[in-house]
Structure formats: structure tokens, C-alpha cells
Amino acid sequence: xxxTLMKGSxxxxxxxxxxxARFFFGYPxxxxxxxxxxxxxxxxxxGGCYLQAESEVAAIxxxxxxxxxxxxxxxxxxxxxxxxxxxxxxxxxxxxLPCVILNVMRGGPGLGSIQASQGDYFQGVKGGGNGDYHLxxxxxxxxxxxxxxxxxxxxxxxxxxxxxxxxADGIIAQMMEPVEMPEMxxxxxxxEKKPWAATxxxxxxxxxxxxxxxxxxxxxxxxxxxxxxxxxxxREIEKNEVLWENYKTEDAEIVVTAFGTVARVVKSAVDExxxxxxxxxxxxxxxxxxxxxxxxxxxxxxxxxxxxxxxEVNAGQMLEDVKLSINGEKPVDFFGHLGSQFPTTAEIKQKxxxxxxxx
Amino acid sequence: xxxxxxxxxxLTDKPFxxxxxxxxxxxxxxxxxxxxxxxxxxxxxxGNVIGLVFTYQxxxxxxxxxxxxxxHAAHRGEKIVTIFVNNAIYxxxxxxxAPTTLVGQKTTTSPYGRxxxxxxxxxxxxxxxxxxxxxxxxxxxxxxxxxxxxxxKKAIKKAMEYQLEGKGFCMIEVLSTCPxxxxxxxxxxxxxxxxxxxPYYPLGVYKDKGADEK
Amino acid sequence: MVxxxxxxLVCKGCGLCVRACPKSVLALAKVKLNAKGYHPAEVVNQEAxxxxxxxxxxxxxxxxxxxxx
Numbered sequence: 001x002x003x004t005l006m007k008g009s010x011x012x013x014x015x016x017x018x019x020x021a022r023f024f025f026g027y028p029x030x031x032x033x034x035x036x037x038x039x040x041x042x043x044x045x046x047g048g049c050y051l052q053a054e055s056e057v058a059a060i061x062x063x064x065x066x067x068x069x070x071x072x073x074x075x076x077x078x079x080x081x082x083x084x085x086x087x088x089x090x091x092x093x094x095x096x097l098p099c100v101i102l103n104v105m106r107g108g109p110g111l112g113s114i115q116a117s118q119g120d121y122f123q124g125v126k127g128g129g130n131g132d133y134h135l136x137x138x139x140x141x142x143x144x145x146x147x148x149x150x151x152x153x154x155x156x157x158x159x160x161x162x163x164x165x166x167x168a169d170g171i172i173a174q175m176m177e178p179v180e181m182p183e184m185x186x187x188x189x190x191x192e193k194k195p196w197a198a199t200x201x202x203x204x205x206x207x208x209x210x211x212x213x214x215x216x217x218x219x220x221x222x223x224x225x226x227x228x229x230x231x232x233x234x235r236e237i238e239k240n241e242v243l244w245e246n247y248k249t250e251d252a253e254i255v256v257t258a259f260g261t262v263a264r265v266v267k268s269a270v271d272e273x274x275x276x277x278x279x280x281x282x283x284x285x286x287x288x289x290x291x292x293x294x295x296x297x298x299x300x301x302x303x304x305x306x307x308x309x310x311x312e313v314n315a316g317q318m319l320e321d322v323k324l325s326i327n328g329e330k331p332v333d334f335f336g337h338l339g340s341q342f343p344t345t346a347e348i349k350q351k352x353x354x355x356x357x358x359x
Numbered sequence: 360x361x362x363x364x365x366x367x368x369x370l371t372d373k374p375f376x377x378x379x380x381x382x383x384x385x386x387x388x389x390x391x392x393x394x395x396x397x398x399x400x401x402x403x404x405x406g407n408v409i410g411l412v413f414t415y416q417x418x419x420x421x422x423x424x425x426x427x428x429x430x431h432a433a434h435r436g437e438k439i440v441t442i443f444v445n446n447a448i449y450x451x452x453x454x455x456x457a458p459t460t461l462v463g464q465k466t467t468t469s470p471y472g473r474x475x476x477x478x479x480x481x482x483x484x485x486x487x488x489x490x491x492x493x494x495x496x497x498x499x500x501x502x503x504x505x506x507x508x509x510x511x512k513k514a515i516k517k518a519m520e521y522q523l524e525g526k527g528f529c530m531i532e533v534l535s536t537c538p539x540x541x542x543x544x545x546x547x548x549x550x551x552x553x554x555x556x557x558p559y560y561p562l563g564v565y566k567d568k569g570a571d572e573k
Numbered sequence: 574m575v576x577x578x579x580x581x582l583v584c585k586g587c588g589l590c591v592r593a594c595p596k597s598v599l600a601l602a603k604v605k606l607n608a609k610g611y612h613p614a615e616v617v618n619q620e621a622x623x624x625x626x627x628x629x630x631x632x633x634x635x636x637x638x639x640x641x642x
Contacts, residue, residue, distance in 0.1 A: 036455070504593070508630045546592050
């Protein structure tokens with residue numbers, strides 16, 4: 001298959017189209033605006049629906065409506081915009097509707113910056129809206145990986161009836177990389193497969209067979225049962241859907257944990273240190289919810305591993321999940337940059353060498 | 360030697376970062392000069408209870424994500440002046456369609472031209488907010504020629520005076536070019552504004568309770 | 574005699590002043606470039622100037638100062 005040099009935003013948008021998405025609702029916000037721009041040109045070509053909402057709150061509620069019909073629906077935004085979407089996301093999770101949500105993270109808090117950052121990990125993974133819910137959340141580290149995940153994102157969303165969140169960042173959206181674009185999936189809503197979808201009642205239909213899209217349960221027992229169901233789905237997802245990458249960790253004495261584009265900087269540091277005889281490796285979560293807890297323990301909780309270093313562009317968010325997984329069995333150090341300042345390979349190397357000396 | 364025209368001290372000496380020909384620069388100056396004159400005329404002393412409160416907003420802000428907020432600010436008769444710069448596009452984020460983008464106008468999110476059947480005709484905010492009882496003075500202006508620039512400044516100053524007297528919600532909508540995102544040179548952009556925006560967004564006073572009371 | 578002074582460092586060569594002037598006093602430099610790479614506006618016909626300040630009012634970068642002896 002031929003490789004095409006594409007900008008991240010446009011490649012991810014096209015991948016969603018190839019995966020069968022025909023509904024996009026968005027709003028301008030740097031650094032993700034090329035996604036709605038691309039969709040505004042592409043969707044009409046395929047008879048799809050591109051609508052620029054008046055705000056991110058409106059956009060996520062349009063997703064709520066369209067996803068209720070069983071269609072493949074996607075929206076994208078960046079950090080402050082995703083904050084505005086939290087209530088809607090909680091409703092969609094409560095109503096068990098599949099959809100895909102992209103967060104192209106930028107610096108925070110507040111208006112923050114327009115450059116890349118990793119500051120929305122907590123919001124995405126711990127749930128930024130109200131109530132007990134989770135989103136199947138992936139943190140791609142390259143444009144190709146984002147494309148590959150997109151090609152199964154809708155299938156997973158529909159299998160578990162859960163929203164899928166991409167925690168990408170401004171770098172992935174704005175850089176260009178050669179990518180392989182998969183073939184177009186032939187997708188059509190099949191009411192038989194989605195009895196829950198509100199595909200419209202027609203005269204002659206069985207009046208009792210009605211699909212009601214809802215997240216309200218006035219009766220608390222019913223709400224409790226509903227939550228039990230959601231939790232059982234989340235357990236299923238935790239069992240089946242963890243994704244991670246081990247890079248040169250087989251004989252590593254120090255394991256670095258990192259996600260997204262920061263993990264690529266860590267890889268450079270690992271390669272250079274390996275050349276200097278330092279036994280260091282990278283553990284990279286690809287699904288950040290469900291967090292690859294067992295995989296991390298299998299990698300880290302071995303005698304040869306002396307210490308763990310978590311590297312992020314935030315004040316230490318995935319760090320907590322790393323610590324929870326390791327549960328105190330190995331020392332976990334942290335090397336973080338704040339705002340939108342990405343660490344350099346040299347900085348990470350130096351931090352690892354300092355750790356090695358202290359061992 | 361006497362000064363015919365010079366920059367007011369109230370305006371920053373930092374060069375503006377706007378694109379060449381962007382009308383924001385003109386409007387910033389009119390706001391600064393209006394405040395300067397109110398101070399000279401003693402209408403804006405330290406003791407003024409309310410003090411001068413104004414917002415400076417674009418169409419992507421006021422006519423889109425901030426629509427509910429501006430309607431309710433007018434509804435409550437908030438004692439503020441809103442300078443509403445309408446350039447029919449999202450300028451700062453790079454040229455996307457806004458609720459004020461004209462029918463047929465091409466932008467980065469209406470590449471085939473705004474389609475009224477799909478996303479409606481552009482919103483006329485001055486006419487709309489004039490219907491809200493709490494609004495006191497609403498005028499739409501432009502800065503496309505010398506006469507209109509002078510009128511715009513008068514309107515801004517008048518709105519500020521009403522606001523200082525605690526009369527209620529005042530809004531001055533100023534039509535503005537966006538040369539870069541319209542894909543036009545600054546001079547052509549002014550021409551486009553005159554031939555396309557002013558006909559759709561007629562200039563004039565849409566509410567003036569002060570005049571009505573006289 | 575009216576004197577029009579253009580701050581060439583701040584001017585972005587947008588041409589609005591040239592458009593606004595009723596007496597063709599101003600023109601954009603053909604060759605000269607300022608530090609930012611713009612062709613700044615220049616006074617090419619000071620005598621014709623009637624001091625109406627239309628140029629200064631339309632300048633988006635408030636780059637024009639006008640004095641009168």
C-alpha cells in the first residue's frame with residue numbers, strides 16, 4: 001500500500017471517514033481546527049453530515065442526538081473545548097451510546113496555550129463529567145497509530161456501547177507523517193444489530209418496540225441496576241481491551257513509562273543510553289483507560305528492575321496510575337515538564353543517568 | 360506648530376500584531392480616544408460609582424459561543440458597553456465560517472460557500488438584541504471610510520456616556536474586514552465589505568432609549 | 574503648511590491611507606522595505622495635503638502623525 005504524507009488532523013479525519021463515520025459536529029479551536037475544516041469539505045462529498053455548532057456544548061449534544069440513531073458519529077476539540085463537553089459526555093456514557101471523541105490536547109489550565117500538552121489525562125481517564133463512568137481511551141503516539149486505532153474505535157464503541165476517547169496532542173494534529181490509509185469500510189446502520197438505536201417508528205411498527213435514548217432513572221433502584229450494568233461493561237473492557245507497548249524492557253534495570261508523543265522522545269533517550277550500555281526500556285500505555293496495570297506489573301515487578309521513571313508533560317497525572325499499578329513494590333520517580341514545554345532527549349537521558357548513579 | 364492628529368497616550372505603544380489592513384486597529388484607537396475624551400471632559404473621574412465597563416468581542420465569540428450570554432446580559436440590562444466586531448468569519452483561529460458569514464461566502468469550514476438551506480442565513484445581532492427590553496442603545500457602524508470612522512467614534516462615546524450614567528446594556532456593532540481570511544488585499548477587502556456586508560448588515564441606530572425619552 | 578509623518582517601522586503597507594487620501598498625497602514605497610518586509614506608505618505630494626487627517630484615522634496601526642505650522 002502506498003504511503004501518503006499527511007497532516008495529522010486530516011489523516012485522522014479521513015481515517016474516521018474510512019471507518020464509516022458520516023456525522024461530524026465540531027467547533028473551531030486551535031490546534032485541532034483542521035479536523036472540522038477537513039470534514040466540512042469531505043462529508044458533503046459522501047452525503048455525510050458536517051455541522052459547525054455554535055459551541056462545544058452544542059456540538060457534543062448533537063453527537064448525543066446523532067449517536068442515538070446508531071450512526072457512526074465523531075467530534076473533535078482541544079482541551080478547553082473538551083472541558084465544555086464533559087456534561088454531554090457523561091450523558092452519552094449514561095445512555096450507553098457509541099461515538100468517537102477526539103481531544104487534541106493543548107496547554108492548560110484555562111486558555112493555556114495553543115501548543116501541545118498532556119494535561120488532560122485525568123479529565124479523560126478519571127472521567128471529567130458527573131457520575132461513575134469511563135470512556136475507552138487511547139493515547140496514540142503517531143499519526144499512523146491514530147489511524148489504526150480509528151479503524152477499530154467504532155467497532156469497540158459499538159461492541160461495548162461506550163464512547164471512545166482519543167487523547168492526542170497538538171503535535172500529532174499539526175505534524176505531517178507518511179501514513180498508510182486503509183480502505184473504506186462499508187457501514188450502514190442495521191436496526192437488527194442495534195435494537196437500542198432510535199431509527200424512527202413507522203406506522204405498522206410494533207408500538208412496544210420503541211428505542212428510548214435516556215440517562216435519567218428517577219427510581220433509584222433502577223439507576224443502581226443501570227450503574228451495575230455499566231460497571232460490568234467496564235470490567236469486560238478492562239479484561240479485553242488493554243493495549244500497550246514494551247520497548248527494550250526485557251533486560252531493563254530502569255523502566256520509563258510515558259504515553260503519546262512524549263514516549264517517542266523517551267525512545268530516542270532509550271536508544272542512546274542502550275548504546276552507552278545503560279539497561280533502560282520504555283513501557284508505553286496505548287489504552288490509558290483501561291490502564292494496562294497487569295502488563296506494567298509483569299514488566300516492572302521483576303528482580304532486575306531497580307526503578308521506574310514516569311515522564312509526562314503535566315504535573316504527574318499518569319504517574320498516579322503507574323504508582324497504583326506498582327503498589328509500592330518499586331520506587332517510582334517522575335520527570336515532568338509543564339504547560340507545553342516538551343522534554344528533550346538529553347534531559348531525559350540525564351535524569352536516567354542520575355537515577356542510575358543513585359542506585 | 361499645532362498637532363492635527365496624534366496617537367492618544369491611552370493606546371499602547373506596542374505595535375499591533377494584527378494583519379495588514381485589519382480593522383481591529385482602527386477600532387482599538389476609537390475606543391482609546393473615546394475614553395481619553397471622556398476623561399478630558401471630566402465624565403470619567405475616579406469618583407464615578409459605576410466606572411466605565413466595556414467588552415470587546417468578535418462574531419465567533421458574541422454571535423456563536425457567547426450568544427446565550429450576550430442575550431442575557433442585554434436581558435438583565437447589564438450596565439456594560441459591548442464593542443462587537445463583526446468580520447463575518449473566525450479570524451483568530453484561521454478563517455472558519457461564523458454565524459455572521461454571508462450566504463455563499465467561502466471559508467475554511469464552508470469550502471463550497473455558506474449554504475443557507477444547510478446552516479441558515481447570517482445572524483443580525485443588532486436587530487436581535489434591540490428586541491430585548493433590557494438593551495438601551497444599539498447602533499451598527501463601519502470604519503470603511505472617514506465619515507463612518509467619525510460616526511463610529513461618536514457612537515462608542517455615546518454608548519460609554521449612557522453606560523457611565525447607568526442606563527443599561529449598550530452595544531456598538533462595527534463591521535470589519537478580515538483581509539487575510541477573506542483572501543483579499545486590505546483595499547479590496549474594504550470594497551468587499553461595502554458591496555457585500557453593508558447591504559446585508561445595514562448601518563444605523565437600532566435602539567436608543569435616550570433619544571426616545573427626549 | 575501641513576506635515577504628515579509616517580512611522581515606517583510600524584506601517585504594514587496595507588494601503589488604506591493611500592485609498593483614504595482625497596489629494597493623492599500618499600503612495601506605497603515601490604522599492605523600499607521596512608524591517609518587517611512591508612513597503613511602507615510615503616508622502617509623495619506634501620503640498621497637496623489639506624490636513625483632513627483621513628489617512629491617520631483609517632490607519633489600523635496608528636502610524637501617522639500630522640502637524641500644522
